[in-house]
Amino acid sequence: MSNHNYWLFKSEPSSFSLDDLKNRPDATEHWDGVRNYQARNFLRDQIKEGDQVLFYHSNIAEPAVVGIAEVVKGGYPDWTAFDPGNPHFDPRSAPEKPTWYMVDVRFVRELPRPVTLSQLKTIPELAGMALLNRSRLSVQPVREEEWAEILRLAGVDGT
DNA sequence: GCCAACGTTGGC
DNA sequence: GCCAACGTTGGC
Numbered sequence: 001m002s003n004h005n006y007w008l009f010k011s012e013p014s015s016f017s018l019d020d021l022k023n024r025p026d027a028t029e030h031w032d033g034v035r036n037y038q039a040r041n042f043l044r045d046q047i048k049e050g051d052q053v054l055f056y057h058s059n060i061a062e063p064a065v066v067g068i069a070e071v072v073k074g075g076y077p078d079w080t081a082f083d084p085g086n087p088h089f090d091p092r093s094a095p096e097k098p099t100w101y102m103v104d105v106r107f108v109r110e111l112p113r114p115v116t117l118s119q120l121k122t123i124p125e126l127a128g129m130a131l132l133n134r135s136r137l138s139v140q141p142v143r144e145e146e147w148a149e150i151l152r153l154a155g156v157d158g159t
Numbered sequence: 160g161c162c163a164a165c166g167t168t169g170g171c
Numbered sequence: 172g173c174c175a176a177c178g179t180t181g182g183c
Contacts, residue, residue, distance in 0.1 A: 012181085036166075059181045117182080136165060136180050 027107035
């Protein structure tokens with residue numbers, strides 16, 4: 001029995017890739033700029049330090065899960081929403097009453113074999129994943145069995 | 160680059 | 172509170 005939860009975070013590699021995360025100081029970055037309420041709720045209420053994250057590259061020729069990251073800081077206010085100069089500025093969000101939240105994640109590993117979206121679609125056990133039904137949710141929960149199956153497909157030994 | 164799907168906004 | 176218009180996401 002594990003004491004952490006599993007998630008999948010999407011990113012367009014042209015704006016932020018797994019390699020970008022790996023190359024950050026301490027291989028750590030703020031997962032900021034999420035402006036969707038359902039994703040916000042996960043970030044604010046459920047995503048905790050120690051949780052494990054599938055890093056997914058979206059909006060490319062072959063979308064795929066490409067790596068693993070770990071949450072090193074649970075949900076806290078996304079201050080990019082407070083900064084008028086920031087592309088993610090949102091005047092409705094105030095420091096006293098933040099609308100948006102973020103977490104910090106650290107690079108863990110690249111997958112030996114990326115697991116492509118088309119591959120995931122062929123696995124009946126994964127048909128319930130938000131990735132396959134709720135295609136626009138950029139932060140989403142992953143069940144432990146789904147996590148294990150995807151890592152198996154990626155050629156990673158059981159964790 | 161196209162465009163369908165979908166979340167959000169705002170007029171009424 | 173409805174729903175049309177709009178903007179964005181993301182697969183293809």
